Each structure stands twice: as structure tokens, then as C-alpha cells.
Amino acid sequence: MGGQQQHQRRRSRAYRSCLRHRDEHERSASGVRHFLRRRLQPFRQRRSRLRARPNRRLNLACSGATSTAILLPEHGGSPFKTESSQAKQLQDAVTGHAVRAVVVSVGGNDLGFESVITSCAKSFLAPIGATPCAPSEGPRVRDRLPAMRTAAVKALGDITTAMDRAGHPKGSYRLILQSYPSLLPDGARIRYPGERYDRLTQGGCPFFDKDLTWAHDELVPEISSTLAAAARTAGAEFLDLSGAFDGRQVCSTSTVQAGPGRQPSGRTSEWVRFVASGLGQGQRQESLHPNYYGQRALGTCLGLQLDRAPGRYACTNTPGTGPADMRLQPVPSA
Numbered sequence: 001m002g003g004q005q006q007h008q009r010r011r012s013r014a015y016r017s018c019l020r021h022r023d024e025h026e027r028s029a030s031g032v033r034h035f036l037r038r039r040l041q042p043f044r045q046r047r048s049r050l051r052a053r054p055n056r057r058l059n060l061a062c063s064g065a066t067s068t069a070i071l072l073p074e075h076g077g078s079p080f081k082t083e084s085s086q087a088k089q090l091q092d093a094v095t096g097h098a099v100r101a102v103v104v105s106v107g108g109n110d111l112g113f114e115s116v117i118t119s120c121a122k123s124f125l126a127p128i129g130a131t132p133c134a135p136s137e138g139p140r141v142r143d144r145l146p147a148m149r150t151a152a153v154k155a156l157g158d159i160t161t162a163m164d165r166a167g168h169p170k171g172s173y174r175l176i177l178q179s180y181p182s183l184l185p186d187g188a189r190i191r192y193p194g195e196r197y198d199r200l201t202q203g204g205c206p207f208f209d210k211d212l213t214w215a216h217d218e219l220v221p222e223i224s225s226t227l228a229a230a231a232r233t234a235g236a237e238f239l240d241l242s243g244a245f246d247g248r249q250v251c252s253t254s255t256v257q258a259g260p261g262r263q264p265s266g267r268t269s270e271w272v273r274f275v276a277s278g279l280g281q282g283q284r285q286e287s288l289h290p291n292y293y294g295q296r297a298l299g300t301c302l303g304l305q306l307d308r309a310p311g312r313y314a315c316t317n318t319p320g321t322g323p324a325d326m327r328l329q330p331v332p333s334a
Contacts, residue, residue, distance in 0.1 A: 058093055060086045066109045067151035072158045087155075091162035101174035101306060102163065104236075106155050107227055108180055110148045116141060117288060120215075121275060124199075124206045134214035145222060149230045152177065156234035170235070174310055177231040178239040178302070179224040183272045183288050185252040186216040192251060204274020204287075205251035228312065228331075239305050240314035240331060244297060247319055250274045250288070254319070266293045266322030297323035304328040 062069060062083055070086045071077030077085035090102070120133040156177060160170055187209030192199045200206040207215075224242040231238040247254040248271040255271075258264035271294035275287045290298060300323055301315035312331040317323070 060089050060093075061105065062086070064109060064114075067106050067155040070104075070106065070155040070158060072162060075154070075158055077158070087158040087162040090159065091166045094163070094168065095166040099163070099168050099173040101176060102159060103176045103178060103302060104156060104159065105178050105180075107148045107152050107223065107230075110151045111141060111144050111223065116219075120208075120211045121206050123211070124195075124208055130208075132208040132210040132214075134208075134211050138214060138218065141219060142222065145226045148223075149226045149233075152227060152230035153233050156230065156236050160234070174306070175234075175236040176239055176302075176305065177227055177234070177236045179227045179241050180220060181241045181245040181290070181294070181298070182216050182220040182243070183245065183249055183290075184212050184215055185247075185249045187211075187213040189247075189253050190251050191253045191255075199251065200275075203251040203257075204276065206275060231312070232333075237305070237310050238312040238331070239301060240312070241298065241301060242314075244301060244315045244317060244326065245271050245290075245294060246316065248272070248294070248297075248317060264293075266296070266324075267320060269293060271297060271323070293323050297326055300324055300326040301328065 062080055065080045065086075068076060068078055069080035069083070072087045073085050077087065079085075083089070116133075116137050119137055123133040124130060156175065159175065163173065163175075164170065184205060184207065190199070190203075190205065190209070190212060192203045192205070195208055205212075220242050224240050228238045228240065230236075249255070250270050250272040251274070252270065256262065256268050258269050271291060273286050273289050273291045297317060304315065304326060305313050305328060308328065308330075312333065313328050314331050316327050316329070318325040318327055
């Protein structure tokens with residue numbers, strides 16, 4: 001009885017910690033990125049003075065934004081975190097400049113992915129009556145997918161309009177919609193068996209096996225297929241990233257955490273930041289987001305697609321190698 005009470009106290013403390021955690025999902029920097037001419041070099045400048053420069057990359061995405069932040073003002077676009085319409089910013093920035101590609105990441109925040117992940121973590125950490133979240137969250141998410149598709153199509157349409165107004169007719173640049181990688185392994189490939197609290201205290205993956213399997217096998221693929229349909233409707237290319245992190249996710253059996261005596265490595269380390277309580281700087285926003293290696297892998301995937309003919313592609317990693325060794329395969333049209 002004493003052991004059970006101690007377990008419940010630990011679960012209660014962890015639950016209170018989880019209540020302070022509000023994760024903004026990975027792929028949460030929804031928005032627009034455009035690439036000028038051939039080289040893809042970083043470009044950083046204050047938003048109030050954004051100007052596209054030759055051979056530079058411009059990032060207009062904003063963490064936590066929904067598709068509304070992309071839309072043109074006349075179509076309902078509204079400021080987000082003091083930033084004006086991303087499509088209008090894009091239009092102003094690229095006028096008079098050659099554009100190679102516009103890359104869009106959108107949908108996760110429209111779907112409410114943050115609240116889904118938070119709900120599942122709370123379910124695992126509940127001090128009493130803890131049960132998986134998939135049976136309740138699954139139908140709710142599935143009901144939201146059609147609206148997410150519609151929102152993505154509208155966002156892509158407004159980007160096309162903005163580019164046309166800036167002197168870049170459709171076909172003169174590449175418009176690419178990308179999906180999201182799976183950040184968690186399925187329940188059979190988690191290195192903390194038994195659904196114990198080491199998943200929180202050591203791994204940073206406080207989820208039930210059933211929820212892990214649902215997120216990996218159903219949720220992420222459904223999001224990806226819905227976004228692929230939106231890309232087809234809008235006449236955009238598609239980059240499927242749903243399998244890009246397989247075997248590299250947080251708590252995966254095929255990865256190890258960096259620590260004392262174990263240096264981080266793109267070949268063996270996780271490519272995703274684990275769930276944190278939010279007590280440290282940046283932790284709350286960066287939980288379950290691609291880390292340094294994950295971001296490098298995503299950049300490699302995009303670079304590979306830009307080197308190919310326009311089309312639909314899926315990007316995966318090469319087991320036992322680093323983020324520079326990603327593989328791109330064409331996806332047959334549905």
C-alpha cells in the first residue's frame with residue numbers, strides 16, 4: 001500500500017508538471033519559405049526590414065501559426081504575433097527578384113496537434129485512472145482532417161496569387177507543400193518497456209504504447225495523405241516527410257541519448273527533442289520538435305527534391321548513417 005501511495009504521489013507531481021507544459025508541435029512553424037536563384041544560404045534580418053537578396057533564403061514562417069496567418073488580408077488573413085499576412089510579406093519581398101521555389105509547411109496547427117499531444121501526455125501522467133488517449137482523440141482528429149485540407153488549399157492559392165502579383169506567374173517557380181515527420185516510434189519500438197515512469201523521467205516520451213502506435217501508424221500518415229491531396233488540388237508539388245525520422249525518433253530502440261561519456265552523433269542520437277516540463281529556456285516550445293540533426297535531415301530532403309524534376313516525393317533516412325544521407329523516392333500519383 002505504501003508503494004502504491006508513493007507511485008501515486010510521483011504520478012501526481014508529474015501530472016502537475018505536464019500541466020505547465022504546452023508543446024508547440026514540430027512541424028509548428030507553419031508558413032512560407034522561399035528560395036532565390038540557385039544557392040540556399042541562410043538569410044537573417046529583422047522582419048520589419050525584410051528584403052529578398054540574390055542567392056538567399058527567406059523564412060516567413062511563424063511558430064504556432066495556423067493557415068490564417070498565411071492568407072492575404074482580403075481573404076481573411078490576420079496578423080499573428082504582430083506579423084502581417086505571410087503571403088503579403090512574400091509578395092513584397094520577392095517583387096523584382098528571381099525565385100526558384102516557395103516551400104510551405106502548414107496544417108498541424110489547424111488540426112490542433114499541440115492539444116492532441118498534450119492530451120495524450122496528460123492521460124499517461126494522470127494520478128488516477130490513467131488510460132490511453134487514442135480512443136477519444138482519434139475520431140476527433142479524423143473529423144478535423146477535411147477542414148485542414150481546405151485550409152491548406154486556400155493557403156496555397158493565396159501564395160500563388162501573391163506570387164503572380166509580384167511578377168512570378170505559376171510555373172515560373174516551384175511550389176512545394178511538405179508534410180511532417182513522425183516524432184515518436186510505435187509502441188513496439190520504444191526502449192522503455194512496461195509503460196513505467198522512466199518514459200517521462202529518462203526518455204521524455206510520456207505516452208502509452210497504444211497512443212504511440214496510433215500516432216505513428218495512423219495519425220501522421222493520415223495527416224500526410226490529407227496534405228498530399230491538398231497539394232494535388234492546388235497544383236503544388238509534395239514532399240512526404242512522414243517516414244523521414246523512422247528509427248531516429250525520441251525514445252526509439254535504435255537511438256541513444258547523448259550524455260556523460262556519450263557524445264551526440266547524427267548516426268546514433270535521436271533527431272527529436274524529448275518532452276520537457278518547460279522549466280528551462282526554450283524547452284516548452286521545442287519539445288517534440290526536430291533537433292539539430294532532425295533539421296539537417298529535413299534540409300537534406302528538401303535539397304534532394306529541388307535537385308529533381310518537379311513532382312511528388314517521399315524522403316526517408318538511411319539506417320546507421322547521419323542526416324546527410326537521406327533518400328528520396330518518387331511517389332506515384334493517386
